[in-house]
Amino acid sequence: xxxxxxxxxxxxxxxxxxxxxxxxxxxxxxxxxxxxxxxxxxxxxxxxxxxxxxxxxxxxxxxxxxxxxxxxxxxxxxxxxxxxxxxxxxxxxxxxxxxxxxxxxxxxxxxxxxxxxxxxxxxxxxxxxx
Numbered sequence: 001x002x003x004x005x006x007x008x009x010x011x012x013x014x015x016x017x018x019x020x021x022x023x024x025x026x027x028x029x030x031x032x033x034x035x036x037x038x039x040x041x042x043x044x045x046x047x048x049x050x051x052x053x054x055x056x057x058x059x060x061x062x063x064x065x066x067x068x069x070x071x072x073x074x075x076x077x078x079x080x081x082x083x084x085x086x087x088x089x090x091x092x093x094x095x096x097x098x099x100x101x102x103x104x105x106x107x108x109x110x111x112x113x114x115x116x117x118x119x120x121x122x123x124x125x126x127x128x129x130x
Contacts, residue, residue, distance in 0.1 A: 003048035003118060007031040008038040008064075009082070010056050014103075018051055018082065021107050025114050035059030039067055042075060049117035050075075051110070054083040054090065065094050080113045 005027035009015035012033070019031045027048065032038050035056045042050060042064070054061040061081065068075050076096030083090060087100035099113040115121055 002026060002028040004045060005029045005114065005117075006038065006041055006045070006047045006050045008033075008035070008050065008056065008061065009053045010034065018105070018110065021110050022049070022051060022114050025111055026118055027114065033057070035061060035064045039064050042068070043072065047078060049114050050079045051114070052079050052081055054081060054085050062093075065097070069094075069096075078117065080110070082110070 003026070005022045007015055007018045007022060007029055009018055009031070010033045015031050015033065019029045023029045030041060030045070032041065036059045038050070038052065039059065052061045052064065061083070065076060065079065073096060076094060077098055079097045081087070081090050081097055081100040082103060082105050083100070084103040087102050090100045091097065098116070101109055101113060
C-alpha cells in the first residue's frame with residue numbers, strides 16, 4: 001500500500017503538475033483546491049505529506065496551519081509549503097513546517113522534499129528553504 005499525500009493548490013494546472021510529481025515519487029495522491037476541504041481531509045485522513053499552497057480561496061493555507069497549530073501541531077511536520085510569498089517568513093511563522101518552497105516550484109526540489117516522507121527515508125537530509 002502506497003503512503004498517502006495531499007496536494008492543496010487552487011490553480012488547476014499547477015495542482016495537476018504537483019500531483020503528478022508527488023505521485024511519481026511513490027505516493028497515492030488526493031488533491032483539492034481550497035483550504036476548508038484540505039483541513040477536513042488532513043484531520044480525518046492519515047497523510048504522510050501535505051503539499052500546501054498559502055494563497056487559497058476561502059480559508060488560506062496560513063489559516064489551515066493556524067488551525068493545525070491549535071488542534072494538531074504535530075501534523076505541521078508533514079507539511080511542505082509551496083508559495084509565491086516569502087518562504088523565510090513562512091518558516092518564521094510556522095517553525096514546525098518541514099519545508100517551504102518558492103513558486104515556481106522546481107520539480108527536483110519538490111521531489112527531494114516529498115521523498116523524505118517515504119517509509120525508510122533519511123530524515124537527516126535537512127530543511128529546504130528556496
